[in-house]
Amino acid sequence: MSGFRILVGCKRVIDYAVKVRVKPDKTGVVTEGVKHSMNPFDEIAVEEAVRMKEKKLASEIIAVSCGPQQCQETLRTALAMGVDRAIHVITEPKEYESMQPIHVSKILSKIATEEKADLVIVGKQAIDDDCNQTGQMTASLLDWPQATFASKIEKSNGDLSVMREIDGGLETIKVKVPAVLTSDLRLNEPRYATLPNIMKAKKKPLVTKKPSDYGVDITPRQEIVSVEDPPVRQAGQKVESVEELVTKLKEAGLV
Amino acid sequence: MAALRRTSRLLRHVLCNSRTTTVVQTRKIGEIWVDGSCINPALGLTEEQKQIQKVATDYAKNELFPNMAKWDEEEIFPVDTLKKAGELGFGAIYCREESGGTGLNRQDASVIFEALSQGCVSTTAYISIHNMCAWMIDEFGNKELSQKWIPQLSTMEKLASYCLTEPNHGSDAANLSTTAKQVGDKFILNGSKAFISGGGDTDVYIVMCRTGEQGPKGISCMLVEKGSPGLAFGKKEKKVGWNSQPTRAVIFEDCEVPASNLIGELGDGFKIAMRGLNGGRVNIASCSLGAAQSSIQLTRDHLKVRKQFGKTLDSFQHLQFTLADMATKLVTSRNIVRMAARALDEDWSEKVALCSMAKYFATEECSKICNDALQLHGGYGYLKDYAVQQYVRDIRVHQILEGTNEIMRLLISRDLLTDGERKYS
Numbered sequence A: 001m002s003g004f005r006i007l008v009g010c011k012r013v014i015d016y017a018v019k020v021r022v023k024p025d026k027t028g029v030v031t032e033g034v035k036h037s038m039n040p041f042d043e044i045a046v047e048e049a050v051r052m053k054e055k056k057l058a059s060e061i062i063a064v065s066c067g068p069q070q071c072q073e074t075l076r077t078a079l080a081m082g083v084d085r086a087i088h089v090i091t092e093p094k095e096y097e098s099m100q101p102i103h104v105s106k107i108l109s110k111i112a113t114e115e116k117a118d119l120v121i122v123g124k125q126a127i128d129d130d131c132n133q134t135g136q137m138t139a140s141l142l143d144w145p146q147a148t149f150a151s152k153i154e155k156s157n158g159d160l161s162v163m164r165e166i167d168g169g170l171e172t173i174k175v176k177v178p179a180v181l182t183s184d185l186r187l188n189e190p191r192y193a194t195l196p197n198i199m200k201a202k203k204k205p206l207v208t209k210k211p212s213d214y215g216v217d218i219t220p221r222q223e224i225v226s227v228e229d230p231p232v233r234q235a236g237q238k239v240e241s242v243e244e245l246v247t248k249l250k251e252a253g254l255v
Numbered sequence B: 001m002a003a004l005r006r007t008s009r010l011l012r013h014v015l016c017n018s019r020t021t022t023v024v025q026t027r028k029i030g031e032i033w034v035d036g037s038c039i040n041p042a043l044g045l046t047e048e049q050k051q052i053q054k055v056a057t058d059y060a061k062n063e064l065f066p067n068m069a070k071w072d073e074e075e076i077f078p079v080d081t082l083k084k085a086g087e088l089g090f091g092a093i094y095c096r097e098e099s100g101g102t103g104l105n106r107q108d109a110s111v112i113f114e115a116l117s118q119g120c121v122s123t124t125a126y127i128s129i130h131n132m133c134a135w136m137i138d139e140f141g142n143k144e145l146s147q148k149w150i151p152q153l154s155t156m157e158k159l160a161s162y163c164l165t166e167p168n169h170g171s172d173a174a175n176l177s178t179t180a181k182q183v184g185d186k187f188i189l190n191g192s193k194a195f196i197s198g199g200g201d202t203d204v205y206i207v208m209c210r211t212g213e214q215g216p217k218g219i220s221c222m223l224v225e226k227g228s229p230g231l232a233f234g235k236k237e238k239k240v241g242w243n244s245q246p247t248r249a250v251i252f253e254d255c256e257v258p259a260s261n262l263i264g265e266l267g268d269g270f271k272i273a274m275r276g277l278n279g280g281r282v283n284i285a286s287c288s289l290g291a292a293q294s295s296i297q298l299t300r301d302h303l304k305v306r307k308q309f310g311k312t313l314d315s316f317q318h319l320q321f322t323l324a325d326m327a328t329k330l331v332t333s334r335n336i337v338r339m340a341a342r343a344l345d346e347d348w349s350e351k352v353a354l355c356s357m358a359k360y361f362a363t364e365e366c367s368k369i370c371n372d373a374l375q376l377h378g379g380y381g382y383l384k385d386y387a388v389q390q391y392v393r394d395i396r397v398h399q400i401l402e403g404t405n406e407i408m409r410l411l412i413s414r415d416l417l418t419d420g421e422r423k424y425s
């Protein structure tokens, strides 16, 4: 489809395999010297957009990342996977710590309007804060239909047919474009970037903007009071019989 | 495989989805603590190199490492995995883009081979030999040869082998005795090559053979296709390591090769073979780096969990110091390997000696590192359930092939002792 434009969100997060550590002052988690990568659900979103372009269902893909300078590495990965151009909405590292899904949604919806996007695809959640809000709020701000937790996306006469993962099963819905989709785990399996595409990505356009360029105020509305490790799980005990179990529970004052 | 890769990516994440099961993951190579540590192989690389390294590391982690024990045990040459690597651009890394190669440089290639070999040394080492052959065709072959072969070698749909060693001429390769006689528009080859990596299973053989006088100047380089009349192979050798690739003798009995398959000019063969090997030495040294990197990671993790005398092993100073020695040897080796790669990229006249030093030093030190890693695993290190023993076995041969480490010292000392123009550089 010529002139069909897809906007994808690409958040830079601490790599899924990293054992996250709380900073000694409890203001957040350690990010220095820690491996970061593209949020896996966003990688799935990028892959889906690229496949749609390969099937000629889309003509252009734009990737957006909000955050500090290093987000450009994440955007380069997206470009190497097949995205056409990228927008980096840069924030100070300090500002980024208090950035919320609402801020990102406002930015994404502004960009979607400005760039005349027909479809926004973002991950269903980011694996760092696990919010699961950005897609939904972007849809609301744009007043577009949404199809969240997508595990299959197909075109059906001008609209999209989206299979969604819901509690206890799957649901297929039709959405009119423009729309906002969020990708679930089983939507696809992201490709490896090829070496030639990594080199080509270097030459693809990447522009840097500020939240204020989109009229978005990212002053924090929330304050992080304290970040703490989850309590360490206590070792359990094996009991031989129901009687013993009851005795133990009584001893512990639980029954 | 697909499902596995995806699950492993997202494991440890309790996803807000009832059908997602959390998988308990066994240790993986390229462990995350390495970022931000002194052995991080990404230190000092450009952004682009880091992206390339990431793809190669991901590929090693997902496609090679889970199979390396099986390929070793069952002696499987993983042709499909090679083709997949070819699709990503790993088949002709430093061939020119115009010919269908990837167009990266030797430093990039070194980073790639190091990353890949963490997942399987033997498979990566074969990929490195294949790359060396592709470069020889691209660099010295005429336009027809390079246009015909580089695209197919780049995707690894066709695989290549390097044929220099003979049963009676190993280190003394300049005196090789396989002959090629020109008859009309053909060369007729007679003789045999020994220890040919990929031999019998590959499609293209880059053969050094004698077309003229004794010594290096009488040698020419030919491309021999599998299926040529008179081309045969010996039995598959049983080896200590490098078991995911076959090694066989390649035999020529009045083997007919079109004259147009001559690479370079008559008499250029030895020079071409040595120029190829300069890069080959950097590549094979890079494969040792990957094995050492992975072995150190495994050892560090083992020391932190294994308890003896009521304490974890990482609390004994002897073991701490051994680990420090291993890390220091690794980073020093990496430095000289990357310097030699740079010498090739920038065509320094000292490149022969620097490539020799890199190969000599890195393959020796990395073998020590892997051996120490095995030692620090105690009895477990000797078991095939643990990867360290395979790294030890797989990189042992790097001290022998592509010029033994004795021959490396011969080249280094020659560089120091020769006055005036240096040989073969």
Ligand SMILES: Cc1cc2nc3c(=O)[nH]c(=O)nc-3n(C[C@H](O)[C@H](O)[C@H](O)COP(=O)(O)OP(=O)(O)OC[C@H]3O[C@@H](n4cnc5c(N)ncnc54)[C@H](O)[C@@H]3O)c2cc1C
Pocket: B129, B161, B162, B163, B164, B165, B167, B169, B170, B171, B172, B194, B195, B196, B197, B198, B239, B242, B247, B397, B400, B401, B402, B403, B404, B405, B406, B407, B410
């Ligand atoms: C698994 C494997 C794969 C291989 N793949 C290939 C391949 O794909 N293509 C290919 O062409 N070859 C290949 N080889 C061959 C390899 O390059 C040779 O084994 C190597 O060059 C040594 O030759 P050689 O085995 O004849 O040993 P020799 O030359 O007989 O050497 C025996 C010992 O003597 C030492 N020595 C010899 N001459 C001197 C000297 N002048 N001064 C001091 N010490 C000396 C050597 O260093 C060595 O320690 C492979 C070998 C192996 C084991």
Ligand SMILES: Cc1cc2nc3c(=O)[nH]c(=O)nc-3n(C[C@H](O)[C@H](O)[C@H](O)COP(=O)(O)OP(=O)(O)OC[C@H]3O[C@@H](n4cnc5c(N)ncnc54)[C@H](O)[C@@H]3O)c2cc1C
Pocket: B306, B308, B309, B313, B316, B318, B319, B375, B376, B377, B378, B379, B380, B382, B383
């Ligand atoms: C093939 C094979 C056959 C065997 N056969 C037998 C057998 O027949 N009978 C039998 O009883 N056992 C047998 N063993 C076991 C063998 O004796 C042990 O593997 C060995 O004692 C080491 O113990 P470990 O494997 O638990 O290593 P660990 O004790 O965990 O040691 C791991 C590493 O830490 C080092 N280390 C440990 N403590 C210290 C310290 N305080 N200071 C410095 N370094 C330290 C060790 O030297 C080693 O390098 C066999 C092992 C193998 C592999």
